[in-house]
Amino acid sequence: MQSSEIRQKFLAFFEARGHTVVPSSSLIPDDPSVLLTTAGMQQFKPYYTGDADPVKDFKSLNTVSVQKSFRTSDIDEVGDETHLTFFEMLGNFSFGGYFKEEAITYGHDFITQELGLAISYVTVFKGSDAVPKDTESENIWKSLGVADVREEGMEDVFWGPTGASGPCGPTTEIYCTNANGKDVEIWNIVFNEFLCNGSREQLLAGNAKLIPLEKKGIDTGMGLERLAMISQNKKNIFETDLFAPIVENIDIRASGRNSEKGKRIIADHARAITFLLADGVRPSNKGVGYVLRRLMRRLIIYGVQDALLFDTVIDSYKDFYEELNDENNRDEIIRVAANEYGKFGSTLGRGLNELRRIGEVDAKMAFKLYESFGLPYEMIKDFDDGKNAKNLTREAFDEEFRKHQEISRAGATAKFGGHGLYMKTGEVTIRDESEVEKVTRLHTATHLMHAALRAVLGPEVRQDGSDITVERTRFDFRFGRKVAPEELKKVEEWVNDAISRDLKVEYKEMAYEEALVEGALGFFKEKYPPRVKVYTMFDPKTGEIFSKEFCGGPHVGHTGEVGRFRIVKEESSSAGVRRIRGVVE
Ligand code: GLY
Numbered sequence: 001m002q003s004s005e006i007r008q009k010f011l012a013f014f015e016a017r018g019h020t021v022v023p024s025s026s027l028i029p030d031d032p033s034v035l036l037t038t039a040g041m042q043q044f045k046p047y048y049t050g051d052a053d054p055v056k057d058f059k060s061l062n063t064v065s066v067q068k069s070f071r072t073s074d075i076d077e078v079g080d081e082t083h084l085t086f087f088e089m090l091g092n093f094s095f096g097g098y099f100k101e102e103a104i105t106y107g108h109d110f111i112t113q114e115l116g117l118a119i120s121y122v123t124v125f126k127g128s129d130a131v132p133k134d135t136e137s138e139n140i141w142k143s144l145g146v147a148d149v150r151e152e153g154m155e156d157v158f159w160g161p162t163g164a165s166g167p168c169g170p171t172t173e174i175y176c177t178n179a180n181g182k183d184v185e186i187w188n189i190v191f192n193e194f195l196c197n198g199s200r201e202q203l204l205a206g207n208a209k210l211i212p213l214e215k216k217g218i219d220t221g222m223g224l225e226r227l228a229m230i231s232q233n234k235k236n237i238f239e240t241d242l243f244a245p246i247v248e249n250i251d252i253r254a255s256g257r258n259s260e261k262g263k264r265i266i267a268d269h270a271r272a273i274t275f276l277l278a279d280g281v282r283p284s285n286k287g288v289g290y291v292l293r294r295l296m297r298r299l300i301i302y303g304v305q306d307a308l309l310f311d312t313v314i315d316s317y318k319d320f321y322e323e324l325n326d327e328n329n330r331d332e333i334i335r336v337a338a339n340e341y342g343k344f345g346s347t348l349g350r351g352l353n354e355l356r357r358i359g360e361v362d363a364k365m366a367f368k369l370y371e372s373f374g375l376p377y378e379m380i381k382d383f384d385d386g387k388n389a390k391n392l393t394r395e396a397f398d399e400e401f402r403k404h405q406e407i408s409r410a411g412a413t414a415k416f417g418g419h420g421l422y423m424k425t426g427e428v429t430i431r432d433e434s435e436v437e438k439v440t441r442l443h444t445a446t447h448l449m450h451a452a453l454r455a456v457l458g459p460e461v462r463q464d465g466s467d468i469t470v471e472r473t474r475f476d477f478r479f480g481r482k483v484a485p486e487e488l489k490k491v492e493e494w495v496n497d498a499i500s501r502d503l504k505v506e507y508k509e510m511a512y513e514e515a516l517v518e519g520a521l522g523f524f525k526e527k528y529p530p531r532v533k534v535y536t537m538f539d540p541k542t543g544e545i546f547s548k549e550f551c552g553g554p555h556v557g558h559t560g561e562v563g564r565f566r567i568v569k570e571e572s573s574s575a576g577v578r579r580i581r582g583v584v585e
Contacts, residue, residue, distance in 0.1 A: 001228075002241055004319065004320065006090075006115070006224065006228060007066050007224065007320060010066070010090045010222075011064055013110050013114055014062070014064035014092045015064065017062075017106065018060060018062055019060065019062040019092055020058040020059060020060045020063050021063075021064055022065045024066055025037060025042070026068075026280075027068050027069075027070050027276060027281070028279055029042050031162070032464065035072070035287065035291070036070040036072065036291070037070060038069055038070065038071050039067070039069060039089065039091075039162060039221055040065050040067035040089045040093070040219070041091065041160075041162070041190070041192075041219040041221070042162055043067075044093050045162075047093075047095040047217075048166075048215075048217045048219075049166075049167060049213070050213075050214055054095045054096075061095050061096055061098075062093065062094045062095075063092070063094075064092045064093070065090075066088055066089070066091075066224070067089045068086070068275055068279075069087055069088070069089045070085055070087075070272065070275075071084075071085065072085065078264065078265050078268045078269075079264045081178070081180070081184075081236035082184055082226055084223075084225060084237070084268050085268055085269065085272045086268070086271050086272035086275050086276075087223050087224065088224040088225065089223060090221075090223075090224055091219065091221050092106065092218065093219055093220070094217055094218040095215065095217050096215030096216065097218075098218060099191065099216050100136055100137055103191075103218045104140045104141060104144070104189065105140070105144065107174060107187055107220065108141075108144045108146070111174060111176070117176055118177070119146055119175070119176060120148070120175045120183050121148035121149070121150055121175050122173060123157050123172060124141070124150075124152070124172050125137075125153075125157045125170035125171065125172075126153055128153065128158075130210055131169075131193075131210070133151070134172070134191075137170075137172045137191075141172070152173075158171065159190040159192075160192075161198075161200060162200075164198070165197050166195070166196060167195055168190075168192065169190055169192045169193040170190075170191055170193070171190045171191065172189050173185050173187065174189075176230045177230070178229055178233075178234065179233045179234055179235045180236075184226055184230065185226075186222055186226045186227050187220060187221070187227075188220060188222070189220045190218070190221075191217075191218065192216065192217035192219050193213055193216050194210040194211060194212055194213060195210075195211045196209070196210055196211075224242070225237040228240040228242055238264050242316070245312055245315075246271065246309070246312050246313055246316065249309055249312045250266050250309065252266065252302045252304065262302055265298065266299055266302055266309075269296075270304075270309050271313050272295055273337065274310055274313045274317075275317075275321075276291075277332070277333045278323045282336060283336070296337065296341075296344075297376075300340070300341055300345055300348065301348070301376065301378075301379055307334045307337075307338070310333055310337060314330055344374060347374055348374060348375065350373055351369055351373025351374065351375040352375070352383065354369060354372075354373065355369060355383060355388055356384075359388060360387075360388055361380065361388055362391070362392065363393070363396035363399065366392055366397055366400070367400035367401060367404065370401075377394060377397045438470055438584075439468055439469075439470055440554050440555060441561060441562045441584050442468050442473045442582075443468055443555055444505060444555045444556045444562050445473060445499075445565050446466055446473045446582075447535065447547045447549050448495045448498050448546065448562070448565070449473070449475055449491065449580070450463060450475065450549065451498075451521075451537075451547040452491040452492075452494035452495050452498075453475075453491055453580075455494055456487055456491050457483065460478075460479070461477050463475070463476070463477050463522075464476040464477050464478050464573070464577050471583070473582050474579060474580070474581050475579070476577050476578070476579050477578055478577055478578075479576070479577075479578045482572070482578070483570050483578060483580075488570055491567065492567050495565045496565055498546050499560060499562050499563075499564070499565060502558050503537040503538055504538055504539075504557070505536075505557055505558065506535070506538075507533045507535045507551070507553060508533070508534055509534075510532065510534060511531060512532050515532050520548045520550050521547075521550070522549065532550050533550070533553060534549065534550055535547070535548070535549055535550075536548045562584055563584045564585045565583075565585075566583050568581050568583055569581040
């Protein structure tokens with residue numbers, strides 16, 4: 001069955017069973033604690049928690065969608081038989097409408113009757129300290145004639161939450177067999193019974209609470225690509241009609257890295273790039289813009305710059321996704337891709353010339369090439385059959401990377417933590433030491449202002465962005481109304497009090513999850529690495545903590561160095577977001 005038919009059948013099946021068809025939401029979610037949309041349920045989070053009314057918005061307690069999704073966690077797996085970055089997710093959802101019996105029966109009937117496929121086996125939750133074993137689902141499956149029911153634990157069959165908190169619960173998964181005889185998970189049916197007050201990582205570490213939801217919900221996710229692979233009896237997702245036309249148009253013979261895996265990576269990335277660009281993301285050095293840039297550079301490394309490739313992707317998807325059925329969008333996608341190629345492609349060429357000139361490189365030199373020309377480790381290693389990198393290892397390269405991060409903390413090429421250091425024309429290179437010193441003081445003041453805003457206005461204040469130049473700091477935060485002049489004065493006083501106490505500024509490196517548990521504030525649009533730095537500003541006499549944030553640094557050693565802080569402007573930045581500019585004197 002063609003994938004376009006699978007999409008339509010899925011929507012029609014659930015529409016006929018009382019579900020309202022809802023269009024895919026953007027790949028960039030509203031939830032500031034999540035970088036990208038990873039699941040169909042994300043746009044429906046408030047309906048599970050009771051913060052929004054499904055009947056008012058959808059005229060039904062049940063919805064169905066085909067959701068554009070993106071999982072950065074699978075990026076290193078791309079190229080095997082089943083993993084992707086961008087994928088389409090079929091999902092049906094219920095917010096207090098139905099529960100296990102109907103959800104499992106719908107899943108069973110859609111796979112076996114609508115699509116005529118066989119279910120190999122299913123999984124159910126085996127139970128944990130906090131949540132009992134799901135014998136109800138096991139019995140439902142058996143009553144439907146599925147005999148092979150396997151038990152799994154929290155890691156595999158317990159969903160969510162996505163982001164900093166959210167709905168979650170045990171799941172049951174459906175497995176089918178592909179043309180290789182391999183069992184593949186195709187559908188995950190989640191029983192949303194709880195609200196978790198922390199992230200998934202915190203939950204798995206035993207550091208979050210499960211609060212029973214008033215109304216139990218259903219959330220399901222089925223990858224269209226995997227389902228098409230089973231339905232079309234293919235050995236891998238790249239042989240399905242969703243990918244075959246794209247793969248056919250990829251020619252990487254000239255790159256010297258012509259492999260099936262290379263083609264798959266390019267096909268995956270070309271789709272992901274197209275959809276990210278269509279949702280308004282542009283390549284940059286932070287957050288989701290950085291994810292996009294990494295994907296684009298990988299294509300460039302394979303020598304792919306072809307407008308034809310993007311055209312093929314657009315043609316394959318434009319009938320279902322309106323945003324691709326727009327000439328202006330098409331031109332813009334091709335223009336941005338070509339522009340990035342122009343920027344990076346020539347630097348890369350110079351880097352390869354340099355590598356050729358140097359001959360054999362060690363880890364230090366390889367890292368220098370990466371830093372100056374963006375040459376990634378793999379490219380240095382593979383170039384000219386590996387002649388120039390016989391003794392280079394990934395470990396040694398990573399070690400150089402780590403050393404460099406420590407050095408850059410000290411100064412000259414400052415990139416200030418999660419705060420943008422940008423001017424209208426792009427990233428600013430700080431010109432001399434006095435500017436580094438000034439921006440460092442403003443950076444510390446920004447952390448203090450963030451803490452002060454929460455102290456004065458309440459903990460609901462959430463950083464939405466920030467930008468520091470040599471003249472001033474600019475801080476955006478989510479807050480529903482104008483900040484009154486007397487409140488601004490209090491914020492200023494709070495910061496200046498913290499400065500006059502000459503707080504000590506220190507950082508500790510720790511696991512991301514540990515930092516979350518410690519309550520460090522972050523800028524959650526930013527995707528953090530597994531190990532992060534947390535900066536704390538505390539009174540050395542009493543130990544009282546004034547500020548604790550995820551941050552790359554640098555900062556002053558003592559807040560006394562900041563000088564006097566003054567707010568110069570407060571205004572609206574966008575709906576629900578306020579913007580404050582401050583200076584240090
Ligand atoms: N939200 C269910 C899933 O994505 O698997």
